[in-house]
Amino acid sequence: SRTNGLAAVSFHPATMEITERFAAIGTQFKVEYPGKATVGTACDTIHPPVVRLKNGEVIKVESRKQARDLERRIDEILFLGDMLVTYGEFLENGKKLLPSAYVEEWWEKELAEELEEQGVKLGKDFSERDPSPKEAFKISEKLGVPLHPKWTYHWNETSVERFKALYRSVQDDLSGEKTKKALEDILVQHKAEGAEIKVRKEDLKVLNRLLGNTDRKPELENRDEIPKFIEEASGIEVRDQAPHYLGSRMGRPEKAEKRTIKGDPQLLFPCGKKEGGRMRNLTATYNNKLHDEKGKVKERILHNRCTKCNEYTYFSYCIDCDAPANPIWFCKECDNEHNEEVEECEKCGNQRIERYKYTEIDTRKLIDNAMENLGMRNLPELLKSVRGMSGKHKHVEPIEKGLLREKHGLYVNKDGTVRYDASDIPMTHFKPSEINVPVEKLRELGYNKDINGESLENEDQILALKPQDIVIPKNDKTIPASEYFISVANFVDDLLEQFYNMEPYYNIEKKEDLVGSLVIGLAPHTSGGTVGRIIGFTEAKGIYAHPYWHAGKRRNADGDEDAILLL
Ligand SMILES: [Zn+2]
Ligand SMILES: [Zn+2]
Structure with missing residues (x-):
């Protein structure tokens, strides 16, 4: 993830959508572990949520669009998806590091180790794509590494009884209520047509390879013994897909809003207790x-x-x-x-x-x-x-x-400034396409090379964010920062021209003109601001900035919100 750390954790974008957008980028969550609070950001390379539809079908929801399309047909969310927590969160909070789920990154490391130890070459690259079941089994059989995470189900999430039903069923015709429940528990996608259960061809290969051994009787006492049994029956090690579950609840919603103080004043001048009336007009x-x-x-x-x-x-x-x-x-x-x-x-x-x-x-x-x-x-x-x-x-x-x-349409703060408040969200890397700014403009701002040292040519190259650059909200339901700052710039220019008889300074008409403008980031109850530069816009309700920038304001990303002021 390019947007976590500094107390922020990531969820799958489909998780955000599937909760009816209850969770959004910048939403503050109270969590059990390792910290107390966090803001949610998006990461689409972690395990997505899994749902059961009203017709009994079980689906892994891979994207926001898919989540939205399925929304009305969902019967139950079986799994909310993974939560990506950085190592630093455990360190910072002085908490014991919990084992991660068995993910692709672990598999790649173990594979590399075995390849080196055994002096073997793989001949195939799985850094960009997942192996097929056939490839995955071949690798596990030859090298003794655990089964690839893509084909490892949440094996110990089902009951012994259901697992036994599934085991028998795999060797027979894959049917029955208990078998279906087992597949739901271990998160295997399937369709139910009458009593018959249809799993995808690839998943069927995996089930057959792992549970197709008819010689063994599952003598199991509790669910934690299931992975061991599978390993003994198939010779393939299956690792834990969900060693820990963390509870969380919403702390406060994400925020991106103009700052107003009590009474929403636009001017600091007394209108009297009676004379200005109830509206302080x-x-x-x-x-x-x-x-x-x-x-x-x-x-x-x-x-x-x-x-x-x-x-x-x-x-x-x-x-x-x-x-x-x-x-x-x-x-x-x-x-x-x-x-x-x-x-x-x-x-x-x-x-x-x-x-x-x-x-x-x-x-x-x-x-x-x-x-x-x-x-x-x-x-x-x-x-x-x-x-x-x-x-x-x-x-x-x-x-x-x-x-x-x-x-x-601007409001004044008690110190005479005009401010915009938004949730703090960390970001270390970005693609030009994500911040809605053309490549040419970014080159002018000093972004000449991508993370691989290639010169910046297209909008999907990944760039390392400079520590004082920030990305502000646009297209919001309330007044977005981009619109508000255009108004601030116009206000300052009017003031310069008409009140101070000076030349206008900003000359801004559209939000693109704001790119390159400087702002001050200011946390409440602090007096030292941090200079930032606007380099782009997103639809998230929050300000994306380098962790150094948020830290410079003496803040982290556990749901804090800070003000920005046009400089
Ligand atoms: Zn006196
Ligand atoms: Zn005078």
């Missing part, structure tokens, strides 16, 4: 008649003083003369004003000095001024802001920022 304050004059808000707000006209302003500049403003402090007791943060008021001796003052804010004037600056003619019906500014040194934002965020 700054627009509602524009015509409110709660005070002597229309369009006023009475609220505590931070004050500065203009260096030119010497009037109060709430911003770091004066909206009348465009000059910078200096911070001022007030005595909470006598309102005495100070030019610096003093220990105590020289007038009354009070030590409660603060930047705020309760005042009547002329929001009507401020809004008119901001609209004029932006050349905006209609005030949006809803411009969500905050009731009051609380906390130490809470600065208010120019109204223009809120108007432009509203225009672009």
Whole structure:
């Protein structure tokens, strides 16, 4: 798998589909072992799920598409499929390493060892394809290696009684309820036509070779003796396909969403407890008649003083003369004003000095001024802001920022940033086709060679992900990161042009233009961000990035979610 480790484990994509998409890429699972929590990623080279259909047929579900096609006809999921856990998870959690199922990788290692020891050449390469039953048996007979995993069933998952029925049945006509149950238990694909059971030709060869020896009587006490019996009867060793089962449940669903804070503000500016109404709507304050004059808000707000006209302003500049403003402090007791943060008021001796003052804010004037600056003619019906500014040194934002965020459908975080939250998913390698970016573009970003050192020519070559590159979500049901960041870029460009009178910076129209843009990845409760570069898009609800990048944010992939900010 190219997408696990750092606490993430992989499931077969068909497993995700067969659970009615309950499990998806990025879903957090609570697991029994070896860690406590994990996020699921996809790996299609592990054992897929096996299901029984309503008509009795048993099928290995090899792909998402097949799973979807079968969905309505499934009677029971007999096996959910393998879970791929990296060695590092056991090490990191200080847990005893559990034996793996007997998988292709083990078989290849044992085969290579035997070939070397016995000085034999195989003449065939099974690294890309599985051997046929005939080939598999020949290899086991000649070299004494266990039977290839593809043809090794979950032998000790059935009862002794059912196994005996199967054993007799293989030597006869393969029929009967117990035989069918045994085949379901050991996960052999088959169809049931009346009493008759039809298994695939290849599986029949395997069953006949392993159980076709009529000389022996299965004198078995418990199911764990079944593999040994098979080995004695057939001379072929069958290894355990499922030495351990792990229980898991969903922790929380995968996430990829714009970040909003309480009240969904788009601007950090007080709209008052009453004036802005239930919706905390700054627009509602524009015509409110709660005070002597229309369009006023009475609220505590931070004050500065203009260096030119010497009037109060709430911003770091004066909206009348465009000059910078200096911070001022007030005595909470006598309102005495100070030019610096003093220990105590020289007038009354009070030590409660603060930047705020309760005042009547002329929001009507401020809004008119901001609209004029932006050349905006209609005030949006809803411009969500905050009731009051609380906390130490809470600065208010120019109204223009809120108007432009509203225009672009953006929300503000309490520190004035616009963020997007998504589940952390690790990725070490990728194919250009998986991240929806053309090969030419990737070459521009420095991806010139694939993992084999071949020059990058087609979109199915595998590339090693650079540690600071990230892949963000697109085409989501909520606003995808790609769309949200296009809006952020447009917002910043509008702000530069219309508010700061500068040249636009991003000039982004479509998501492809975002490729190469830098972001900051930021975990909650940390202050150091990690720079990342957007290189592509997937439909997964989560951000794929190198394990180093997630680790750089002081996070792993056990269901954590972090924010990204366009830089
Ligand atoms: Zn001024
Ligand atoms: Zn005072």
